[in-house]
Amino acid sequence: MLDKQILLLPGPTPVPPRVAQAMARPAINHRGPEFVRLLQEVTRGLQGVFQTNNDVVVLTSSGTGAMEAAVANLLSPGDKALAVSVGAFGERFIQIARRFEVDVEVMAFPYGQAADPEAVAARLERDKGGQIQAILVQHNETSTGVLNDIRAISEARRGHPALLVVDTISGLIAADLPVDAWKVDVAIAGSQKAFMVPPGLSMLALSRRAWEAVERCTNRRYYFDLLAAREQAARGCTPYTPAVSLLYGLEEALHMVAEETLAGSFRRHALLRDMVRAGLKALGLELLAPDEVASPSVTAVKVPQGLKPSDIIVPLRERHGVIVAAGQGEVKDSIFRIGHLGYVTTHDILAGLAALEDVLDRLGIRTRDGAGVTAALRVYQEGRAS
Numbered sequence: 498m499l500d501k502q503i504l505l506l507p508g509p510t511p512v513p514p515r516v517a518q519a520m521a522r523p524a525i526n527h528r529g530p531e532f533v534r535l536l537q538e539v540t541r542g543l544q545g546v547f548q549t550n551n552d553v554v555v556l557t558s559s560g561t562g563a564m565e566a567a568v569a570n571l572l573s574p575g576d577k578a579l580a581v582s583v584g585a586f587g588e589r590f591i592q593i594a595r596r597f598e599v600d601v602e603v604m605a606f607p608y609g610q611a612a613d614p615e616a617v618a619a620r621l622e623r624d625k626g627g628q629i630q631a632i633l634v635q636h637n638e639t640s641t642g643v644l645n646d647i648r649a650i651s652e653a654r655r656g657h658p659a660l661l662v663v664d665t666i667s668g669l670i671a672a673d674l675p676v677d678a679w680k681v682d683v684a685i686a687g688s689q690k691a692f693m694v695p696p697g698l699s700m701l702a703l704s705r706r707a708w709e710a711v712e713r714c715t716n717r718r719y720y721f722d723l724l725a726a727r728e729q730a731a732r733g734c735t736p737y738t739p740a741v742s743l744l745y746g747l748e749e750a751l752h753m754v755a756e757e758t759l760a761g762s763f764r765r766h767a768l769l770r771d772m773v774r775a776g777l778k779a780l781g782l783e784l785l786a787p788d789e790v791a792s793p794s795v796t797a798v799k800v801p802q803g804l805k806p807s808d809i810i811v812p813l814r815e816r817h818g819v820i821v822a823a824g825q826g827e828v829k830d831s832i833f834r835i836g837h838l839g840y841v842t843t844h845d846i847l848a849g850l851a852a853l854e855d856v857l858d859r860l861g862i863r864t865r866d867g868a869g870v871t872a873a874l875r876v877y878q879e880g881r882a883s
């Protein structure tokens with residue numbers, strides 16, 4: 498049996514052959530000159546995709562490690578944070594911060610909706626004494642397929658000193674996030690998303706104000722001590738043994754992003770999103786997030802009445818080798834998710850939609866033949882990425 502699969506997950510995403518080859522390079526001394534060159538090149542590339550001149554650090558961990566590092570390095574026990582949550586990863590940020598004894602105030606929005614920057618502005622306006630030290634928020638909420646308006650949330654501070662900490666793990670490179678221009682204090686990313694690298698690396702970009710907070714912070718940290726990471730990075734090293742192969746992969750992936758250009762990557766992701774959404778609607782499926790806040794990385798699809806997510810996910814995999822993701826959080830039993838970020842092309846999407854039509858047809862949900870593919874193709878032909 499052939500083991501070829503079409504990975505339509507919101508991470509890990511497919512790995513381009515160029516990246517896989519780069520990762521197969523012979524081992525090097527991680528305290529030697531080859532590694533210094535590698536880390537410096539990767540750091541330059543990361544500053545490019547974060548659109549920042551600030552210090553960027555790379556950690557050997559999945560994205561959650563970087564979320565934990567952000568909390569543990571910025572917030573001391575008893576500090577107050579405003580967690581703006583629109584789904585399961587917002588809830589994870591709350592859990593991490595509480596574990597580190599941060600006084601978390603939750604501002605939650607229903608699954609499928611984006612955060613309201615006006616509500617953030619109103620809350621900060623009431624915080625006359627500047628008690629809130631940080632705002633924790635997702636750029637792209639992967640559990641619901643919603644893209645938050647980070648620029649508006651940043652502007653909602655209107656002079657309030659709270660640091661803006663943004664989890665852009667599934668957003669960066671797929672959607673614009675000019676960290677310096679939008680005054681994001683901490684931006685957090687992960688290798689297995691639009692970077693097209695296997696899981697295992699996370700990256701953080703910190704503003705000068707954020708570094709000052711790190712220097713003041715009394716919370717405990719050892720492996721995830723960002724001051725140690727910054728100090729070593731200045732010498733082209735890491736405090737502990739780095740995942741050298743993944744860094745080789747990341748170097749190559751950053752070259753690929755530079756070749757496509759960031760703007761080109763945003764356009765491709767927007768086009769894939771629009772193709773997926775048009776195709777799904779033509780198949781008669783309902784989407785969790787409205788068009789206005791739809792994620793360029795992932796689309797959450799409501800499972801038709803009377804079915805379970807596995808009724809769709811399992812035959813897609815077993816019959817067609819098309820891999821989509823289950824739901825998370827409170828919509829776990831009512832949605833499935835189609836990822837369209839990273840090394841994903843229009844033909845992956847067209848094949849995925851064709852397979853989905855077949856699965857729905859077998860479940861007795863009939864549409865016009867080829868309706869999903871036709872609608873997606875029309876979007877592609879018209880280049881109608883909005």
Ligand SMILES: Cc1ncc(COP(=O)(O)O)c(C=O)c1O
Nearest residue numbers: 559560561586637639666667687
């Ligand atoms: C928005 C967001 N935050 C955090 C995470 C957690 O990252 P990881 O699974 O790499 O620890 C993910 C992973 O899917 C994510 O999409």
